[in-house]
Amino acid sequence: MAPKQLPAVLLAACAVFLALAAPLLAGDPDMLQDFCVADYKSLQGPLRLNGLPCKRPENVTANDFFSDAVSLPGNTNNPVGSAVTAVNVEKLPGLNTLGVSMSRIDYAPWGVNPPHTHPRATEIIFVLEGSLDVGFVTTGGYLYARTVCKGELFVFPRGLIHFQKNNGGAPALAISAFNSQLPGTQSSAVSLFGASPPVPTDVLVRALQIDGGVVEAIKSKFPPKN
Incomplete structure (x- = not known):
């Protein structure tokens, strides 16, 4: 007995659904190797990628995965009274394709990390020393703000304007983590x-x-x- 054929209207509806669903399913592909250390030399030519090309495995060393950038305090002697030391794929080639990065933020007394956005990442900040007044503004113009003390966390959603301010008379220190190798x-x-x-x-x-x-x-x- 031959199977019943689907009505033409149902077939058309299925085709439309699949066409609409395809863009929603699109995203970054899963990694196909253990790592892809950024090969900066390849960028000297005309080739441009949404990301960075990989070094040949035989040229990779342990130093490609190492950085001591956040071990030293930044210079907060500037008009805003803060210094951000970013460790992203431009500074640490081993981060390429891994989708993570971080920053150290030093604050002078009453220093401010002025309003800014990270277009490609959500940020989570962990206060190591001092106390910060932090906040972000939604696309509807609502401000979510509070004080974050030593040992506490706060999250800034991707792409939203946010800020931090040291609310004390002593230096403060925080570490931020991002779900992008280059959050911007x-x-x-x-x-x-x-x-x-x-x-x-x-x-x-x-x-x-x-x-x-x-x-x-x-x-x-x-x-x-x-």
């Missing part, structure tokens, strides 16, 4: 006032509802990077 950092102030070429002053005047002279004064504090 976009400073809100630098993006608006230090872009190259610059964001037009009249755009910022209307967006921020401030005087053009104030915009120019702020821009002078964030010279564009060449």
